[in-house]
Amino acid sequence: AQRVTQPEKLLSVFKGAPVELKCNYSYSGSPELFWYVQYSRQRLQLLLRHISRESIKGFTADLNKGETSFHLKKPFAQEEDSAMYYCALRAKGGSGNTGKLIFGQGTTLQVKP
Amino acid sequence: ETGVTQSPTHLIKTRGQQVTLRCSSQSGHNTVSWYQQALGQGPQFIFQYYREEENGRGNFPPRFSGLQFPNYSSELNVNALELDDSALYLCASSLPSSRGNTEAFFGQGTRLTVV
Secondary structure: OOEEEOOOOEEEEEOOOOEEEOOEEEOOOOOEEEEEEEOOOOOOEEEEEOOOOOOEOOEEEOOEOOOOEOOEEEOOOOHHHOEEEEEEEEOOOOOOOOOOEEEOOOEEEEEEO | OOOOEEEOOEEEEOOOOOEEEEEEOOOOOOEEEEEEEOOOOOOEEEEEEEOOEEEEEOOOOOOEEEEEOOOOOEEEEEOOOOHHHOEEEEEEEEOOHHHOOOOOEEOOOEEEEEO
């Protein structure tokens, strides 16, 4: 079964503290994984994808195939990081089909001053 | 470059009615996907359109149907509305996988309430 699990509905940290948003997946094959973010009153937008191996706004995420995880990390949280974060997996499709995105339930990150 | 736009932003319908939601894709994107996001849940894939044909469908009944037009804009139609259809409906556009960058760009959503 193709599934993405985000075990925490809410993660609350103080400004400057490290952050780790957990994501585990179930997928037969090579997954393509993403983190999407939704700031208050804004649309869902891509934060980062595992194939890029990039750091965006100080966030990084490493794909661990052995543990089937793709946790999102940031060493020092900022108040502007407060948002809803969704982990997503792209299920590969046929020719011309970008494949559906399978989302987790989301984790609300609350960074307190 | 214009982003993904959806209309209307909010809608209230009565159980049993039919509804049509609209989406204009980002310039140059020929693939459109629709998602349903219930309160407190992540988005769930409804279906995808590529070159005006349905090209992948999630676990939704046939009363959820769609169209894609030659300009790549799209419609989501839901017949015989049920109370559980109340949700935020998201449209996302992207390039096909053959073009490499397959980032999905989302619209702001249509909030549908069925009473």
